Amino acid sequence: MRNVSAKQTQKLAMAGIWGGGMITLLLLIVIIGYVLIQGLPGINWEFLTTNPKGGLSGEGGILSTVVSTLYLIGVTLVLLVPIGIGSAIYLSEYAPNNRLTRIIRYGIETLAGIPSIIFGLFGYALFVTVLSFNFSILSGALTLVCLLLPTMITTTEEALKAVSYSYREAALALGTTKWQMISRIVLPSAIPGIVTAVILCIGRAIGETACLYVTMGGSAAMPSSLLEGGRTLSLHVFYLAMETNAMDKAMATAAVLIIIIILINALTNLLAGRFQKRLKGIS
Amino acid sequence: MTRYFTDKLAKYIVFISGFTSFIILLLIALFILREGLPAFSEIGVFDFIFGTVWRPGIDQYGILSMIVGSIAVTIVSMIMAVPLGIACAILLAEVAPSKVRNILRPAVELLVGIPSVVYGLVGLVLLVPIISNIGGSGFSILTASIVLMVMVLPTIISISEDSIRAIPVSYREGALALGATKWQTIKGVVLPAAKSGIGAGIVLGMGRAIGETMAMIMVIGNSIAFPGSLLDAARTLTGNIALEINYATGTHESALFATGVVLFIFILLLNSVATVFLKRGSNAQRLS
Numbered sequence: 001m002r003n004v005s006a007k008q009t010q011k012l013a014m015a016g017i018w019g020g021g022m023i024t025l026l027l028l029i030v031i032i033g034y035v036l037i038q039g040l041p042g043i044n045w046e047f048l049t050t051n052p053k054g055g056l057s058g059e060g061g062i063l064s065t066v067v068s069t070l071y072l073i074g075v076t077l078v079l080l081v082p083i084g085i086g087s088a089i090y091l092s093e094y095a096p097n098n099r100l101t102r103i104i105r106y107g108i109e110t111l112a113g114i115p116s117i118i119f120g121l122f123g124y125a126l127f128v129t130v131l132s133f134n135f136s137i138l139s140g141a142l143t144l145v146c147l148l149l150p151t152m153i154t155t156t157e158e159a160l161k162a163v164s165y166s167y168r169e170a171a172l173a174l175g176t177t178k179w180q181m182i183s184r185i186v187l188p189s190a191i192p193g194i195v196t197a198v199i200l201c202i203g204r205a206i207g208e209t210a211c212l213y214v215t216m217g218g219s220a221a222m223p224s225s226l227l228e229g230g231r232t233l234s235l236h237v238f239y240l241a242m243e244t245n246a247m248d249k250a251m252a253t254a255a256v257l258i259i260i261i262i263l264i265n266a267l268t269n270l271l272a273g274r275f276q277k278r279l280k281g282i283s
Numbered sequence: 284m285t286r287y288f289t290d291k292l293a294k295y296i297v298f299i300s301g302f303t304s305f306i307i308l309l310l311i312a313l314f315i316l317r318e319g320l321p322a323f324s325e326i327g328v329f330d331f332i333f334g335t336v337w338r339p340g341i342d343q344y345g346i347l348s349m350i351v352g353s354i355a356v357t358i359v360s361m362i363m364a365v366p367l368g369i370a371c372a373i374l375l376a377e378v379a380p381s382k383v384r385n386i387l388r389p390a391v392e393l394l395v396g397i398p399s400v401v402y403g404l405v406g407l408v409l410l411v412p413i414i415s416n417i418g419g420s421g422f423s424i425l426t427a428s429i430v431l432m433v434m435v436l437p438t439i440i441s442i443s444e445d446s447i448r449a450i451p452v453s454y455r456e457g458a459l460a461l462g463a464t465k466w467q468t469i470k471g472v473v474l475p476a477a478k479s480g481i482g483a484g485i486v487l488g489m490g491r492a493i494g495e496t497m498a499m500i501m502v503i504g505n506s507i508a509f510p511g512s513l514l515d516a517a518r519t520l521t522g523n524i525a526l527e528i529n530y531a532t533g534t535h536e537s538a539l540f541a542t543g544v545v546l547f548i549f550i551l552l553l554n555s556v557a558t559v560f561l562k563r564g565s566n567a568q569r570l571s
Binding site: 247261 | 286287289290293294296297298299300301302303304305306307308310311314315318366367368369370371373374375378379383386387389390391392393394396397398399400401402403404405407408409433436440464465466467469470487490493494495496497500501521524525528529539540543546547550551553554557558
């Protein structure tokens with residue numbers, strides 16, 4: 001009798017486990033499906049190549065928001081990539097196992113858990129007010145660098161650590177300095193992993209809103225310099241949904257975002273797979 | 284000799300960039316405290332945290348209703364997300380054949396990537412009308428909690444799955460050899476061994492929930508009134524900051540930074556708890 005009930009419990013539990021998985025999948029399908037079905041009909045050449053009219057009408061396209069997003073990502077990467085890679089090199093190649101290293105790691109972990117809006121407050125206080133960059137793409141980008149740094153460092157460090165130790169030993173045995181070993185052997189081998197880290201950060205930058213909402217100003221006009229305000233695609237969705245009745249435009253913009261995110265995810269998976277294969281193939 | 288000079292220079296440069304994150308963390312804490320302190324001293328810590336009236340127009344700054352709002356959406360969303368997330372993690376780590384895993388894992392990754400405004404938009408257009416049929420305006424703690432549930436699922440799933448995977452196969456083999464069914468093995472051996480990691484996943488999920496801003500603003504109604512039920516509109520701590528910081532001045536602005544201080548403390552507490560869980564998890568595995 002006991003066996004029978006154990007088997008029945010097993011069946012019930014498995015049904016629950018499968019149910020949980022299928023509900024998760026269903027949630028994703030509903031969200032993506034709904035946005036694409038509602039949004040795709042609104043996407044056409046005109047939508048992509050005209051500026052939003054701004055104000056309460058919500059009419060117009062998304063051109064200036066795409067340009068603002070690209071400016072923002074460009075400025076962010078210029079600062080984020082060197083600092084992130086430098087920091088990852090320190091942690092993976094130099095950092096001794098001591099208290100200072102633990103403090104640095106604590107800093108990175110804690111920073112990774114801080115909500116976007118707190119970064120926004122900080123950016124507002126430091127970049128917008130004290131440094132008087134005002135509400136601008138520059139203020140937004142600097143805030144975004146702070147927010148993305150932990151992601152960039154952690155992912156790059158993993159890529160560096162994945163490079164086999166024998167590479168380093170071989171280089172040092174040939175009489176290179178440590179830096180020659182890192183710059184000519186370790187970094188080139190880790191490039192696919194570092195590229196993955198950069199793409200991951202781009203994806204997060206595209207989706208980020210809260211910290212930009214309070215630092216970028218949200219102007220719908222075409223930005224002509226980095227010291228002007230702007231709105232990213234994500235911010236545009238927010239403004240359309242909250243301040244206008246143009247829900248069709250909001251959905252179309254959201255569909256553009258979803259398509260970009262799907263492409264970015266596919267790209268990182270592809271690169272990560274390649275990277276694994278390459279490292280395995282050589283060593 | 285220049286290569287030795289380059290070597291030294293490179294070492295210092297990477298050391299400085301290594302320290303950047305910690306400096307940013309210090310600067311954030313410093314700036315938010317500095318800007319928030321005037322509010323704490325003018326309003327009083329007790330009146331600020333336990334005051335129920337937020338009316339910047341008449342200099343009333345109490346954030347209790349937002350603390351309650353933030354905690355309510357976090358708890359309700361976790362009640363829904365935890366069972367779902369753990370079931371999904373067990374499926375991915377123990378049960379599903381690789382074909383199913385290869386569909387489900389990218390799906391979970393995609394859930395992480397979807398921007399929070401898109402969650403907010405779908406909640407606004409799809410969920411708000413449904414909830415308004417049950418009662419109220421539809422902009423409510425319940426609506427916000429459902430949206431949050433979806434957003435925190437990936438955090439719970441991926442951290443729980445990792446910790447379940449980290450359990451040695453020998454544990455499972457031992458249980459199965461004793462005649463336990465697959466479920467008995469999972470429930471009696473695997474889950475107890477992975478409970479620290481799962482705990483960490485839940486706590487980190489709570490951190491994400493309490494920090495979420497834009498999606499909350501879009502579906503929770505942002506009312507400053509004290510919420511009486513799950514169908515009432517409310518406002519979160521994050522929403523309070525985002526909605527008012529751009530036009531606030533003086534004590535009002537400082538009170539918003541002080542709201543940030545309260546939020547910061549919540550997050551630091553949750554992160555410390557998660558760290559303790561994770562440490563305990565890796566210690567337990569080292570012992571085995």
